Amino acid sequence: MATWSNIMLQNSNSPLMEELIFFYDHSMMVIILIVTYTLYLIFILLMNKFSYKNFIEHQILESVWTMIPCFFLLFIAIPSLYLLYLMDESKLPHITLKIMGHQWYWSYEYSDFKNIEFNSYISNSPDSSNFRLLDVDNHIIMPFKIQIRSLVSSTDVIHAWTIPSLGVKIDAIPGRLNQINFFINRPGLYFGQCSEICGTNHSFMPITLESINLSNFISWINKN
Structure with missing residues (x-):
């Protein structure tokens, strides 16, 4: 961060x-x-x-x-x-994450696992432990040491899904499906923001990815 x-x-x-x-x-x-x-x-x-x-x-x-x-x-x-x-390069991904950009929030879908999907909005909690303007109400949960593919698009205007510490930045374009692959080395919380000027609330659609081990990820999938 x-x-x-x-x-x-x-x-x-x-x-x-x-x-x-x-x-x-x-x-x-x-x-x-x-x-x-x-x-x-x-x-x-x-x-x-x-x-x-x-x-x-x-x-x-x-x-x-x-x-x-x-x-x-x-x-x-x-x-x-x-x-x-x-x-x-696309290297035989184990998990596919579908990402849709909206004005002004993100929605995610785990199509490999019972079609788990949710929206992710900026957190408005007054809790001091949250990172201001970077934390969200629903984190992306992903395992580390696993090859992950992201399919990115948008429903309205051009957005950009970006997590700098993972070296990930890809445009979310309406009517087009873009693909990017990434591999997480270690557990932790990784933050990003929309990197395309998509409107008045452009700076209020952050990204929070939580990386956990595979067994905890499977337990999270089973609970959802």
Whole structure:
């Protein structure tokens, strides 16, 4: 969960988010290298008192400063494309969760288990133990160490179902069924919000996912 003064990404709770953080660190190192070298060259040019007024072209130099940015772009693009295809990969899911976006709440359906379905609204409980503007009245219950598939759509406008610590973000578009897979590493509460500006109450449709072990999940399914 994001906290005050948090300037980095949230702690990863899924293998996909771990890879995204690795890619973020990799990209930042490349960008810092480029910025540092560019600032160094600017500083050298500003401090240099000599000039060569007849210097108007240098084909080798122009080729070099064209090829070097291409090299850096490839250095970032190759792992980026790998991650892009990894996020779209569908790996034999064990559980399917159907998600529908509404103005302004979410509804969920466990179609694999007796068609369990419920709506999830922002919690208005005055209890101080709740997370303000992030907690909901009905949590999504999911087991960890299980491959999960989410089918996402909307009944009215475009929403976006997002849980940053799991590396999950997918648009909920009316008339279209989008799919995303995720794998939870550990038990806990994971929070997210709609990440698409869907109307006046856009900031009041949070997401709360509770991850539990498989035996407790089966007991919860049997009770419902």
